[in-house]
Amino acid sequence: MKSNNAITINWTQLRHDSWSVYIAATEQGLCYVGSQDKPLTELENWVQAKFPGCELVKNDEAMQSYAAEMVEYFQGKRDGFELAMDYKGTAFQMAVWNALCQIPYGQTFTYSDIANQIGKPAAVRAVGAAIGANPLLITVPCHRVIGKSGALTGYRGGLAMKTRLLELEGERARMRETMKYA
Template identity: 60%
Template sequence: MTNEIYWTVFEHAHLKLYIAATEKGLCYVGSPGHSWEEMASAIHKRYPAAEVKENIEVMQPYIEELHEYFSRKRQSFSVPVDVKGTPFQEAIWKALMDIPYGQTLSYSDIAHKIGKPAAVRAVGTAIGANPVLVTVPCHRVIGKNGAITGYRGGTEMKQYLLDLEGKKR
């Protein structure tokens, strides 16, 4: 069990996000405007015994890849992620990581991809619980009609990420 989780603030242009990692990988990327307390609360839900420590050195590889992504110099991430959820949530999050840069799928596409075509609402709930924004690209899931739907980071952030990747609706 992971006892230490390291965190720092990632900043790029106007964006400020709290990020955190276990010894196994990135476990949290926050939403714009969210506080340290919100990050700590989210971490303690998944890692109740964890000690949360600021450490920019440990977080440097994650910071670098996020900067490259937001500078349009990176289309996929090589840093590991350590996401903990139910087996269903983890299957959804893995499916999200298979969506190529600049492309989108619908919630029903994801439900079909995991072999549960009737579970569209549950897919939406699992996507909404994704603790690692951007690197587990839940922003690439849109409504079947092409609409920008809910996003933990806010629909404005979701549109920003899709625009960054060159996705046109």
């Protein structure tokens, strides 16, 4: 088994149109998608906390396949991701994150919906905490979770980024629906 000292995490800053996010991957897959307009220190601090002693290496070439799928998403050509992902959490966090991946593109669920989906209807606050710990913004679509009242709630990337993602998906979903009936 490798020690953390042997782990290399490659990263790049993905820029496409007005989007700019940091992405990082281990040998097993994408492990981090950062928030819009946050500094590189957010990624560095996350890596230090989750993979102490590992080597963080800027490597645009190694990150190209991940960046390509994300660009397709930003262009509205992709509504899901096929890229390998390497995310780890508690059993509860993993259940929440897996439930997030089941939310259809262009739709939103509430925290209560997620709590019910994982069989823990009383754990709404814990669901919120697990969503807040999601290291893979966009690819594990926590932006699709809203408050019970329909209000946008916290998002590691900021509410402006959450709004943009929901607008992008909503617009693309409406266009696809319109094209079905044209």
